[in-house]
Each structure stands twice: as C-alpha cells, then as structure tokens.
C-alpha cells in the first residue's frame with residue numbers, strides 16, 4: 001500500500017480519521033499511534049491534553065504498583 005499523495009509506503013492509519021498515511025503525512029505520533037497532519041493540527045491541543053493525561057495515569061499506576069510492592073514487602 002502506497003500513499004496516493006507522496007507515493008511512499010504507508011506506515012499506518014490516522015487514529016482520528018482513519019486515513020492511511022505515509023511517513024510524510026505523520027503530524028503527530030504517540031507511541032504506536034499516529035495522526036495525520038490535518039488531524040494533528042486540528043486536534044493538537046486535544047492530543048496534547050490526552051498525552052498529559054496518559055502520562056499522569058502512567059505515573060499514578062506506577063505509584064500504585066510501588067504501594068502494592070511496599071505492602072507485599074512488609075509481609
């Protein structure tokens with residue numbers, strides 16, 4: 001599968017609009033998730049918020065894990 005616009009190999013599809021995108025079309029990437037340029041400019045602030053939330057949740061779950069391990073260590 002090649003991008004119709006650039007003739008490059010498609011690397012994934014936009015997580016927002018589902019459009020197949022090549023390397024040149026990637027506007028934003030969050031780990032394995034990619035967003036096309038159009039959506040990343042439209043959703044830039046939204047994605048950033050989500051990313052911040054994800055980071056916060058990760059930190060929280062890590063803290064929770066630490067708490068659990070502390071409980072188990074005390075036994």
Ligand SMILES: [Zn+2]
Nearest residue numbers: 014017036039
């Ligand atoms: Zn898109």
Ligand SMILES: [Zn+2]
Nearest residue numbers: 003006022025
């Ligand atoms: Zn392209």
